[in-house]
Amino acid sequence: MRTIIVGTRQSALALTQTGQVVELLKQLAAEHGIACEFEIKKIVTKGDRILDVTLSKVGGKGLFVKEIEQALTDGDIDMAVHSMKDMPFELPEGLVVGAIPKREDARDALITRGFSSLDELPQGALVGTSSLRRASQLQHYRPDLRIESVRGNIDSRLRKLEEENFDAIMLAAAGLHRVGWQDRISAYLPPEICLPAVGQGALCIECRGGDAFILDLLGKFQHEPTALAVRAERAFLGRLNGGCQVPLGAYASVSEESSGSEGPLLTLTGMVGTPDGVTMLKESASGHDPEALGKLIADKLIAQGAETILAEVRE
Incomplete structure (x- = not known):
């Protein structure tokens, strides 16, 4: 009987999604006769400690994963559950993505004070988000809106909506779904208006590359269509040297019907915009090779000046 220690951030959402993963892994282990039990270990990351400034000003990559990855490297934990959108493109030596579940x-998602859509928000409405990606696309679609940074976990952001005179705040729908608060959502924003962050809605189960026991278990947990889509999005991210603190987004869909000898057909859309939303670069394409598709979309945006925009944001 092996005890598997699972590392996670200590927010309510992180603990909820980690608990859900552990329950599914317990079922898988039982089905395959794998003798193991699980313990959850909470770890505080730099992104959790610094809440008084926007992510773009904190700077650096891996703000929500670095300390957890160090615990993996040191052998203090055996696997880690991350939100995929928090993952930098390059992983530390010796660590791998063991599984990407469905x-x-x-x-x-838009959570408002009495409005049913983005279009219904009044002129000059105050919208809270800590994401330059969301702010850029929101300003591009509705230049009249006022955007202010709002950081913190889901419940603290929802509290700020009531207490700090925001007309609306933006959050990832996935997080609200996972904690059972989907009834708070006023409207979902389609990718045509607001492209998600790379990997948004997906989880990453990270482990050591040499741990055959863990890799065998996690291999049974992989959801291949999700993994293909995320690979395309992350190839786009890697080509642009991006992270969660720059105005960059991508979303890939997988068509099961078109699967043939080349595999499923993926369609990827990527965007890079200026923080004020005035310039918005966006391209789409389809293909069977996720890495090639991600690089293709990135190169199309680079040809239009994407690297200059991102360099200015980083400075």
């Missing part, structure tokens, strides 16, 4: 709803 994706939740990837869209962004």
Whole structure:
């Protein structure tokens, strides 16, 4: 009987989604006669400690994963459950993505004070988000809106909606679904208006590359259509050297009907915009190779000046 220690952030959402993963892994282990039990270990990350400034100003990559990855490397935990959108493109040496389970709803959600859609928000409405990606696309669609940063976990952001005179806030739909608060959602924003973050709605189960026991268990947990879509999005991210603190988004869909000798057909849309939303670069394409597709979309945006936009944001 092996005890598997699972690392996670200590927010309510992180603990909820980690608990859900552990329950599914317990079922898988039982089905395949794998003798193991699980313990959850809470770890505080830099992104959790610094809540008084926007993510773009904190800077650096891996704000919500670095300390957890260090615990993996040190052998203090055996696997980690991350939100995929928090994962940098490059992983530390010796660590691998052991599994990508089935994706939740990837869209962004609008939570308002009595309005039923983005279009219904009044002129000059105040919208809270900590994401430059969301702010850029929101300003592009509705230049009249006022955007202010709002950080914190889901419940603290919802509390700020009531207490700090926001007309609306934006959150990932997946997180609200996972904690059972989908009834708070006023509207879902389609990717045509607001492309999600790379990997949004998906989870990443990370482990050590040499741990055959864990890799065998996690291999049974992989959801291949989700993994293909995320690979395309992350190839786009890697080509642009992006992260969760820049105005960059991508979303890939997988057509099961078109599966043939080349595999499923993926359609990927990527965007890079200026923080004020004035410039919005967006491209779409389809293909069977997720890495090639992600690089293709990135190169199309680079040809239009995407790298210049991102460099200015980083500075």
